[in-house]
Structure formats: C-alpha cells, structure tokens
Amino acid sequence: MGDLGLGQYNTIKDFVQSKLRSFDENGHSMETLFSLMFQEKENILYERSSGYRIEAFSYGEVEDRILKRSASLSKLLSDVEPGSVIGLSMDNSLDWIECFWAIIVCGYRPLLINLRLSREMVERAIGDCGAKAVISDQRTYSIRTYTADAIGYADARFEPGVFGTEILVMSSGTSRRVKLCAYSAEELYHQIKGSYGIVAECDLIKRHYKDRLKLLTFLPFYHVFGLLAVYIWFSFFSRTFVELRDMAPETIIGTVRRHGVTHIFAVPLFWEKVYEQAKKTIHLRGENTEQKFYKAMKLREVLGDSAAGKLFSKLAFKEVRENLFGESIRFLITGGSSVSTDAMRFFNSIGYHLADGYGMSEIGITSVELSKKRSVLNACFIGKPMDGVKYRINAEGELEVSGKALAKYIIEDSERKIINNGFFQTHDLAVCENGDYKILGRRDDLIIGSSGENLNPNLIEPEMLLQNVNEVCLIGAHEGAQIVPTLVISVNAFISAEKLDQLDKEMKAKIVQMHLSTEIRRLLYVSDRLIVGDEFKLNRIRLREQLESGAFTLVKPLDADDRLDDPLADRLKEFFAEALRMKPEDISEQADFFLDLGGTSMDYFGMIGGIENEFSVKIPAGQSESLSSVAKFHEFLSDKL
Numbered sequence: 001m002g003d004l005g006l007g008q009y010n011t012i013k014d015f016v017q018s019k020l021r022s023f024d025e026n027g028h029s030m031e032t033l034f035s036l037m038f039q040e041k042e043n044i045l046y047e048r049s050s051g052y053r054i055e056a057f058s059y060g061e062v063e064d065r066i067l068k069r070s071a072s073l074s075k076l077l078s079d080v081e082p083g084s085v086i087g088l089s090m091d092n093s094l095d096w097i098e099c100f101w102a103i104i105v106c107g108y109r110p111l112l113i114n115l116r117l118s119r120e121m122v123e124r125a126i127g128d129c130g131a132k133a134v135i136s137d138q139r140t141y142s143i144r145t146y147t148a149d150a151i152g153y154a155d156a157r158f159e160p161g162v163f164g165t166e167i168l169v170m171s172s173g174t175s176r177r178v179k180l181c182a183y184s185a186e187e188l189y190h191q192i193k194g195s196y197g198i199v200a201e202c203d204l205i206k207r208h209y210k211d212r213l214k215l216l217t218f219l220p221f222y223h224v225f226g227l228l229a230v231y232i233w234f235s236f237f238s239r240t241f242v243e244l245r246d247m248a249p250e251t252i253i254g255t256v257r258r259h260g261v262t263h264i265f266a267v268p269l270f271w272e273k274v275y276e277q278a279k280k281t282i283h284l285r286g287e288n289t290e291q292k293f294y295k296a297m298k299l300r301e302v303l304g305d306s307a308a309g310k311l312f313s314k315l316a317f318k319e320v321r322e323n324l325f326g327e328s329i330r331f332l333i334t335g336g337s338s339v340s341t342d343a344m345r346f347f348n349s350i351g352y353h354l355a356d357g358y359g360m361s362e363i364g365i366t367s368v369e370l371s372k373k374r375s376v377l378n379a380c381f382i383g384k385p386m387d388g389v390k391y392r393i394n395a396e397g398e399l400e401v402s403g404k405a406l407a408k409y410i411i412e413d414s415e416r417k418i419i420n421n422g423f424f425q426t427h428d429l430a431v432c433e434n435g436d437y438k439i440l441g442r443r444d445d446l447i448i449g450s451s452g453e454n455l456n457p458n459l460i461e462p463e464m465l466l467q468n469v470n471e472v473c474l475i476g477a478h479e480g481a482q483i484v485p486t487l488v489i490s491v492n493a494f495i496s497a498e499k500l501d502q503l504d505k506e507m508k509a510k511i512v513q514m515h516l517s518t519e520i521r522r523l524l525y526v527s528d529r530l531i532v533g534d535e536f537k538l539n540r541i542r543l544r545e546q547l548e549s550g551a552f553t554l555v556k557p558l559d560a561d562d563r564l565d566d567p568l569a570d571r572l573k574e575f576f577a578e579a580l581r582m583k584p585e586d587i588s589e590q591a592d593f594f595l596d597l598g599g600t601s602m603d604y605f606g607m608i609g610g611i612e613n614e615f616s617v618k619i620p621a622g623q624s625e626s627l628s629s630v631a632k633f634h635e636f637l638s639d640k641l
Contacts, residue, residue, distance in 0.1 A: 004211055005043040005238055012206050016199050016237060020192065028189040030104050030163040033236070038063040040238040046094050047214070047259055048243035054259065057094060059238055064157065069102040071154035076146060080132045082107040082162060087126060087134035087141065089113040092217040093243065095148040099135045102151065104164040111180070112222035114170040116534035121178050125170055128414050129180055166408065169224050171361040181224070181361045181407040188232060190405035191364050194386030195233045202370040204353050207330040208262065214240045215263045216256060218270065224361045225335055230265055248600070249277065253325065260328040267536040268339035271354065275343040278324065284581060300349045305373050317350035333357050333368060337537035338441065340462045344378045358382035358439065363406045363424055367437065381436045391437055392423065398443055399430035429456070445540060447476035447485050449519035455485055464510060468495060468503050471530040473538050474520070477547050486522040488547060491555055493527035493596055494588030500525065500555065526552040564589050564634055572630045579607035589631040
C-alpha cells in the first residue's frame with residue numbers, strides 16, 4: 001500500500017478513528033470541524049481540468065485561500081450582526097467551498113440556496129430565515145448580493161473569533177413547500193460518526209485507485225445528499241474532489257477517466273440514463289454483439305455471488321466498462337428516489353458496485369446498503385440505519401427515524417419546529433427484511449383504485465418502461481368527485497402509427513398481467529418530457545396539474561402520406577444516424593436534430609461536413625435552426641440538386 005494521505009497512521013480504520021476521537025475530545029463545534037478538516041495540509045482537496053493540464057489544490061492551500069477570503073468578507077459584512085444568515089447561491093466549485101467556509105469563519109450561518117427552485121420559492125426562504133446578504137456566482141436577489149469575485153483574497157489571513165453555529169439546507173421543494181433544515185456541528189459530528197460504520201463494515205467504499213480516493217462533484221453541495229454524503233463525509237477525512245464542468249455525457253465520462261475518479265454518488269435519473277445509453281450502444285453494435293451481451297448477463301445471474309461470478313464480470317464485461325467509466329471506479333451510490341432493478345442489475349453485473357442509500361433534508365443521510373450480495377443490491381434495499389440512528393415502521397407502513405444526526409430544527413411556513421427529540425415521520429412506505437430496509441414509495445403518491453385498493457406508482461411505473469417509452473407516470477387525476485388512475489406515457493413525438501399501435505397492445509397486455517385492468521382507467525400517450533428542467537425525479541404535483549388542465553401534448557402518429565420514400569431521404573437518415581449514434585430506421589423525417597433527437601452542436605457540424613462533401617453543396621452558416629430535420633435537408637438539397 002502506498003501513501004494514502006493518512007498522516008502518521010498505517011490503516012484507514014486507525015486514521016478515521018483518530019479523527020473522530022479528536023472531534024469528540026475537542027468539542028462538537030464548527031471551529032473543531034474546520035481545524036480537523038484542514039489538518040492534512042499536503043493532501044489534495046480539489047482537482048479540475050484546465051485545458052490540457054490538471055490543476056490541484058491541497059488542503060493547506062485552500063485553508064489559506066479561505067482565511068484570506070474571510071478577511072475580505074468580514075469587511076463587506078462589517079455592519080451585519082454575528083450569527084446572521086448569509087445565503088450561498090453557487091454551483092459546485094472551489095469558490096463554493098471557499099465561500100461556504102468564509103461565511104462560517106466570519107461568524108455567520110450559511111443558507112445553501114437550492115438553484116433548482118423557482119425565484120419565488122428562494123425569495124420566500126430568504127425571508128423565512130431573515131438572510132441579510134447572498135454570495136452568488138451569477139444570480140441576484142432582493143437583498144444585497146455579492147459575487148465570488150467581489151470577495152477577493154486579502155493580503156493577510158483572517159483571525160477567526162466566534163465561528164458560525166449552523167448550516168441551513170433547503171429541501172427540494174417538490175411538495176411546493178420549501179423547508180429549511182438546520183444542522184449544527186453536533187448533528188454533523190453524528191453524521192460523520194455514522195459514516196464510520198460504513199468504513200468499518202464495507203471494504204469497497206474505502207478502496208483507492210493508484211493511492212487516491214476521488215469523488216466526482218456530480219451532486220450539488222447545496223443539496224443534503226451532496227453536502228453530507230459527499231462533501232462533509234469525505235473532506236473530513238481529507239479526500240479529493242474532482243470538478244465536473246457540465247452534465248454532458250461525454251464530459252462526465254471524460255472527467256472520470258482523466259482524473260481516475262473512484263466514487264460517484266448520483267440520483268437514480270443519472271444511472272437510468274447511463275444504462276439506457278449503454279443498451280443503445282450495444283444495440284447499434286449489431287445483433288450478434290447484442291445477443292452475446294444478454295447471454296453473458298444471464299450467465300452472470302446464474303453464477304450469483306460466487307468467486308467465479310466476480311471473475312466472470314471482470315473478464316466478460318471489460319469492454320463495456322472501458323466504454324463507460326473505465327477501471328478506476330470503486331463505489332457507486334444512488335439515492336433521492338427509486339431506481340429500477342434493471343439499472344441496478346446492469347451496473348452490478350458488469351463489474352461495478354452500485355448501492356442504494358437513504359436520507360432526507362430533515363434527517364440527513366441515515367443508511368447505505370453495505371451488503372456485497374448482488375441479490376440484495378439489485379433489490380434496492382437501503383441497508384440498516386447507521387450508528388446513532390433508529391428506524392421503525394408504524395402501523396400505516398411508514399418509515400419513522402430518530403437519532404442525534406437529524407436536523408436540529410426545521411423552518412416551515414415561517415414556523416420553527418424541533419424534530420430530533422423523537423421519531424420523525426418520513427411519509428415513505430417501507431418494509432424490513434432481516435434488519436434490512438427497503439423503500440416502497442411515498443404514502444402521498446398512493447392512488448385509491450376502483451376496488452378500494454391502494455395503487456403504488458413506484459411499484460407500477462418501472463414495469464411499464466417498455467421499448468419506445470421514454471418516461472411513464474401513474475397519476476390519480478381528479479374528474480369531478482372521482483379519481484381516475486391515468487398512465488401518462490411519454491414517447492417520441494414522431495413515432496409511427498405502427499409502433500404506437502404495437503406499444504399500446506404491449507402496455508395493455510402488461511396491465512392485464514399485473515392484474516390492473518380494472519384499476520388503471522386511461523392510457524395517455526404524450527410527446528412531453530415528464531422530468532423537465534433541473535428536476536431529478538417526477539414532480540407528481542406538477543404533472544397532475546398539467547394533466548387536469550389538459551396541457552399535455554398528445555401524440556399524433558406519423559401517417560404514411562407524410563413520409564419521404566426515396567434514396568435521398570434514406571441517405572440523409574444514414575447521416576443523422578451516424579452523427580447521433582442511432583439506427584437509420586429510428587430517425588423520423590420530421591424529428592428535430594436537437595430538440596427531439598438530442599444532438600449537440602458538435603454532432604451537427606460534424607454531420608454538415610459529410611453532407612457538403614457527398615453532395616458537393618455549401619450549406620450557409622447560421623442555418624442550423626432551419627436545417628434541423630431530414631425533411632428540411634431533403635427540401636434544401638432537392639432544390640439545390
């Protein structure tokens with residue numbers, strides 16, 4: 001074992017125990033947390049790509065930058081009372097880390113602003129906690145706002161006095177109400193202490209690659225999952241964060257490979273998208289390759305958790321891993337909502353380790369599945385509660401949580417509530433098997449069927465993700481005094497009549513198979529995306545309102561009379577398919593290259609060059625908006641030729 005950045009200690013376990021012991025002995029304060037977090041001065045805290053170079057910043061360097069920023073910030077806020085709330089409105093960056101700590105070092109309480117929420121929701125949260133100012137990367141607010149650039153680095157380091165005592169985290173707002181959840185150093189201590197159980201029980205999560213343990217900054221630090229399970233946990237133990245500049249698939253894969261990322265924590269939507277893209281890539285490699293892949297997946301299931309099964313994964317799926325994240329990955333976690341068993345099975349079959357975790361804004365992170373058994377991982381269990389946390393399931397089947405790691409208090413509708421002095425009702429439905437817990441969905445999402453039985457969308461929707469289905473949501477729509485369970489199915493806007501008819505038959509057969517034919521009363525095929533903007537899971541309240549107001553765009557299948565049937569159209573489809581890594585038969589003549597098919601500017605301009613060469617034409621610059629479908633190219637080239 002090389003130098004893992006453990007100071008004087010030889011093992012990770014001893015290192016972790018020593019830091020927790022120091023936290024306990026020196027008092028559960030933000031000042032103690034700060035000093036211990038930046039104790040290993042030489043360890044690398046942050047990496048980012050800068051052209052062809054990789055920039056690295058040590059914990060000692062960043063500590064110095066924080067204290068110099070603190071000196072500047074204290075002057076800007078000289079008229080603001082100590083203990084006041086200061087908002088932090090930034091995407092993940094080194095600036096975020098520096099400004100976050102500068103607020104605390106100057107004696108203030110940071111409000112971590114959720115950038116996914118509407119301005120109205122954020123302004124209300126600012127008012128609820130009485131924030132005095134905001135540090136922002138680009139947005140402005142109703143109270144005075146400073147950019148990170150305005151808080152420069154003073155010549156001299158700040159000499160801290162009294163540190164800020166709390167961090168305020170905003171909930172995701174999917175219920176249309178934003179809660180502010182306060183965590184003091186006491187709760188953070190217990191969150192970190194709980195994470196020690198993971199290190200002690202699970203060898204995989206502490207594995208390094210080339211003596212380094214690096215986390216991709218995929219989850220936003222302003223969200224409770226990103227703040228606690230990523231930033232607080234791993235910076236306390238002096239590990240490295242790798243900056244992710246944007247969410248483009250090629251950026252994610254390129255960043256993971258270039259930096260040798262070992263850990264990725266993400267929401268289910270991310271894993272589902274990677275899984276779908278992998279299936280598409282395998283499909284495009286041809287029928288023979290596709291058959292071999294699925295045959296190997298079946299054999300992997302038969303081998304189970306045996307040593308032979310693990311060796312088979314390592315050898316049989318090496319090429320698949322190379323086309324995804326490469327070989328540096330050690331541990332993957334999903335959390336925030338439900339993930340499909342198919343996606344879990346895929347990652348855990350090809351040689352990675354994907355586990356499900358659980359937490360909420362109000363309770364922090366309370367469990368992660370630590371089993372190495374694929375049968376347990378693939379069934380989406382969330383594990384046992386961490387040290388210092390207790391779970392119980394009440395008479396209604398809801399999970400309740402208690403412990404010292406829960407938020408100190410929450411602010412909801414301007415009212416402050418204490419929640420960590422008893423069991424907190426999560427309103428998540430759960431079951432417990434052999435001490436392992438599994439989330440079945442939200443109680444609020446249950447729909448009463450015509451038979452009086454409860455329909456759980458979280459159990460039904462994954463079964464309805466058939467071929468040609470983008471997304472699906474089961475909604476209890478109000479029609480007068482009745483509730484009509486409606487399955488909203490998002491498909492390609494340019495799906496053919498034959499494909500839509502076949503899909504409808506398959507959907508109805510699936511509903512009969514699941515004994516839901518008397519419960520689900522309506523199927524609605526729409527071209528709208530169901531998860532939009534910055535949402536990372538279905539916003540059922542918004543979708544129900546959209547359904548009840550008739551705002552969905554119903555699918556109108558492409559008629560035979562609307563189709564182009566000539567060699568020029570066929571060749572153009574081949575160009576589109578090559579640029580988009582799709583099959584020509586899946587390209588509709590009317591589908592927009594960008595909006596419907598998901599192409600990028602780089603894909604488009606690469607395709608343009610090929611079309612110009614083959615047809616000896618010059619396509620005028622700036623025509624990407626008017627020439628964005630096979631039909632439009634067909635019209636343009638027909639005129640030119």
